[in-house]
Amino acid sequence: MQTSNALDPQSPLARAIYDLGIVSGVVFALIFVIVTGAIVYAIFRFRVREGEPDPKQIAGNRKVEMAWTIIPFLIVVFLLVMTLGAMNRADPPPAPSPDLVVTGHQFWWQVDYPGSGVITANEIHIPAAKPLSVRLESKDVLHEFWVPELTRKMSNVPGQPNHIWLQADKPGTYIGQCSEFCGTQHAWMRILVVADEPTTDVTAKGLALFKTSTCINCHAIRGVAGADLRVAPDLTHVGSRKQLGAGILENTPANMRLWLKSPQHIKPGALMPDFSLTDEQLDQLSEYLSTLR
Ligand code: CUA
Numbered sequence: 001m002q003t004s005n006a007l008d009p010q011s012p013l014a015r016a017i018y019d020l021g022i023v024s025g026v027v028f029a030l031i032f033v034i035v036t037g038a039i040v041y042a043i044f045r046f047r048v049r050e051g052e053p054d055p056k057q058i059a060g061n062r063k064v065e066m067a068w069t070i071i072p073f074l075i076v077v078f079l080l081v082m083t084l085g086a087m088n089r090a091d092p093p094p095a096p097s098p099d100l101v102v103t104g105h106q107f108w109w110q111v112d113y114p115g116s117g118v119i120t121a122n123e124i125h126i127p128a129a130k131p132l133s134v135r136l137e138s139k140d141v142l143h144e145f146w147v148p149e150l151t152r153k154m155s156n157v158p159g160q161p162n163h164i165w166l167q168a169d170k171p172g173t174y175i176g177q178c179s180e181f182c183g184t185q186h187a188w189m190r191i192l193v194v195a196d197e198p199t200t201d202v203t204a205k206g207l208a209l210f211k212t213s214t215c216i217n218c219h220a221i222r223g224v225a226g227a228d229l230r231v232a233p234d235l236t237h238v239g240s241r242k243q244l245g246a247g248i249l250e251n252t253p254a255n256m257r258l259w260l261k262s263p264q265h266i267k268p269g270a271l272m273p274d275f276s277l278t279d280e281q282l283d284q285l286s287e288y289l290s291t292l293r
Contacts, residue, residue, distance in 0.1 A: 107178075110139075149168075152164060177189065209284055209285050218232035237292055
């Protein structure tokens with residue numbers, strides 16, 4: 001089973017927290033070594049010896065008092081500055097409207113995408129390399145959303161929405177876990193974040209072309225507004241099909257392009273006309289269609 005690893009950050013948000021942990025850890029280790037070293041040194045160097053008088057007393061010594069006030073103060077100021085920087089990077093202010101709403105339930109997660117109206121559960125699909133604004137809510141008790149490799153931990157509080165940012169550097173699957181005890185099945189409140197290849201400029205243009213050309217007069221793609229006619233094949237998952245044109249071509253990027261360029265040359269009499277798309281348009285459209293999996 002895949003597990004998560006807080007020491008393997010996979011986003012700028014998680015990296016900010018990890019880096020702060022490393023810096024703090026180094027500072028604490030140095031303090032530990034210096035203080036322990038000084039104690040051990042003093043134990044052996046200044047142990048009581050037979051017939052020795054009391055050592056010179058230094059209580060109220062100005063220099064010593066200054067040193068052990070100023071040095072810790074500077075250390076604390078340094079850590080404060082580092083912490084504020086990390087908070088800034090790991091937890092920027094929320095976007096005006098969230099990209100995702102994640103609601104905790106006993107014992108599962110509801111995931112709403114307000115932009116498209118899509119609702120899912122327990123599995124969150126995001127585009128890689130894009131920061132998403134996430135609102136956290138709860139329907140019943142306290143839960144806590146935590147995907148260690150991607151972002152900070154944050155409580156889901158009934159009646160009090162909280163906010164985090166969620167991002168993954170590259171495509172992959174990341175495991176999260178409810179981290180606030182919320183009842184008997186708290187341990188089985190896993191979160192699966194699947195980061196998919198980001199939409200490139202080319203595929204975005206392909207989608208725009210699909211919507212503005214006559215494609216949508218015949219073809220449907222679920223999730224694309226206005227594309228709901230099924231006179232011709234539904235293209236929602238065309239990228240994962242093995243064949244094109246009911247078997248006339250193998251579905252490869254090159255063949256997709258060829259088919260879009262001149263369907264009447266490949267399958268004369270088919271109801272899809274030649275659209276005389278430019279080379280650039282063919283690239284955009286074929287790349288977009290190949291992402292529909
Ligand atoms: Cu939900 Cu613990």
